[in-house]
Every structure is written in C-alpha cells, then in structure tokens.
Amino acid sequence: MVYLMRHGQDDENYIGGWSKVGLTKEGKLEVIDTALWIKDNLHIKRVIASDIFRAMQTAEIVCDVLSLPFLPSTELREQNKGLLNGMLQEEAHMEYAELLDNVTVDTVYPEGESLRNLYERIKEYLEKIMTLKDDTLIITHRGVINMIYYLLNDKELDMDKKQFGVTTASVHELDTRNRTIRKIK
Numbered sequence: 001m002v003y004l005m006r007h008g009q010d011d012e013n014y015i016g017g018w019s020k021v022g023l024t025k026e027g028k029l030e031v032i033d034t035a036l037w038i039k040d041n042l043h044i045k046r047v048i049a050s051d052i053f054r055a056m057q058t059a060e061i062v063c064d065v066l067s068l069p070f071l072p073s074t075e076l077r078e079q080n081k082g083l084l085n086g087m088l089q090e091e092a093h094m095e096y097a098e099l100l101d102n103v104t105v106d107t108v109y110p111e112g113e114s115l116r117n118l119y120e121r122i123k124e125y126l127e128k129i130m131t132l133k134d135d136t137l138i139i140t141h142r143g144v145i146n147m148i149y150y151l152l153n154d155k156e157l158d159m160d161k162k163q164f165g166v167t168t169a170s171v172h173e174l175d176t177r178n179r180t181i182r183k184i185k
Contacts, residue, residue, distance in 0.1 A: 002129060002174040003042060003137045004145050004181070005034065007050075007058040009168040015092050016141075017081030017112065020053045030169040031058050035065035037185055038137065038171065044068065046132075049139040050076035058169070059139045070139070075125045078141035082112025105157045115143075119157050122147035130176045142166040148174065152181050 008027030010016065023031065038044060047070035049059035059070040084092050093100055099107065105115040113121075122144055129138070129148075142161060149164040150157055164183070166172070171185040 001134055002132050002176055003038075003044070003184075004148065004172040004174055005038075005058070005062070005137060005139045006142050006145060006166050006168055006170050007031075007052075007055045007139060008034075008061075010054045013089055015081050015084045015087045015089060016054075017078055017085040017109075018052055019081075019086030021086055023054055023057045027054075027168060028057075028061060031061045032065070034169040034171060034185060035062040038062065039065055041185075042137070043135050044137045045135040047071070047137045047139065048073050048076065050074075050078070050141060050144070052077055052141070055139050055141060062137070062139065075121075075128075076138060076140040076144055079115060079118040079143045080109065080112040082109040084109055084112070103159070105159060115159070116157060118143055119147050119150065123151055126151055129174070130179070132176065134176075145172055148172075148181055152179055 008023045008031035010021050010023055010027060014021045044066055047063055047068055049055050049070050049072055051072040051074055063070045108114045145166045146164055170183060172181055173184045174181045
C-alpha cells in the first residue's frame with residue numbers, strides 16, 4: 001500500500017496554495033499524534049513530501065518519529081493560487097472580490113492555475129504514484145489527495161473540497177493494485 005497524508009493545520013487566515021505559511025501549534029501537535037499512529041500501525045519505508053513549507057514541516061515531524069529521511073517533490077504541490085499565495089484572506093477578498101466570489105473549477109488565479117489545472121497535473125502524476133513500492137508515505141495537501149479521490153472514483157470535478165474527509169493530518173490508504181483510496185485515520 002501507498003499512504004497519503006495531509007499536512008497539519010496551518011493558519012487559515014491566509015490563502016494557502018504555494019504559500020510559505022507554516023503549521024500552527026495545534027497543527028504540529030496533530031502531526032505528532034498522526035506520526036505516532038503511523039509508527040504503531042504502518043510499516044513505512046520511504047517518505048516523499050510536497051516541497052511547500054507546511055508539508056515540509058509535517059514531513060520533518062513525521063520522519064523524526066519514524067527515523068527516516070524524506071524526499072521533497074515539486075509534483076506534490078497544492079493548487080497554485082498565483083498572486084494570492086500566502087495573502088491574508090481579508091486582503092484577498094478586498095483586492096480580488098470579484099474573482100473569489102465567482103470561483104469555479106475553471107477559474108485561473110492570476111499568475112496561478114485553476115482547480116482543473118491541478119486535476120490534470122495530478123492525473124498525469126498519479127500514474128507515477130501507482131508505480132511506487134508499498135510502504136511509501138506521501139505527505140501532501142488536501143487538493144492533491146482530493147484529486148486522487150476524484151480520479152479513482154471517476155467522479156466529476158466540483159468545488160466541494162470537504163466531501164472526501166481529507167482533514168488536516170489525516171491518512172489515506174491508496175491500494176495501487178485495485179486503484180482504490182480510502183481514509184484510514
């Protein structure tokens with residue numbers, strides 16, 4: 001099995017995307033809790049993590065508990081929100097009100113990408129993920145994990161980012177043989 005983990009809680013006052021916003025104190029604690037659960041329940045031999053700051057912080061905590069190194073990857077990045085990456089939510093809603101009030105799966109963020117762009121990017125990368133050896137942990141973002149749920153369940157892309165239960169520090173089992181995914185923590 002390959003496992004996918006979402007990074008820990010970050011500061012929701014900021015737009016995420018490719019931001020440099022880090023984990024909150026609570027986020028670090030929930031990552032420690034998940035890392036201990038992984039140590040007790042899974043047999044992880046390799047860790048790959050998005051190179052976005054909050055995912056790297058999560059990987060450092062998990063890998064410290066597991067006594068493993070991790071490999072950073074640009075391919076596991078969240079949706080690029082372009083000029084809005086890391087912007088305070090309040091400022092973003094003032095400066096980009098029209099854009100943010102009308103976001104669809106095809107809305108391209110200024111100098112960034114749309115949700116559909118992320119979907120296509122992950123669709124291409126999913127075939128690489130499916131070739132990974134068992135006992136690999138991938139630490140990434142809700143958007144990336146959601147795209148895998150959409151793809152493996154042949155579900156049409158929509159704006160409901162909470163439907164698959166990809167909560168902070170959650171773990172999802174990806175069965176590469178049967179091409180299924182399910183939340184396990």
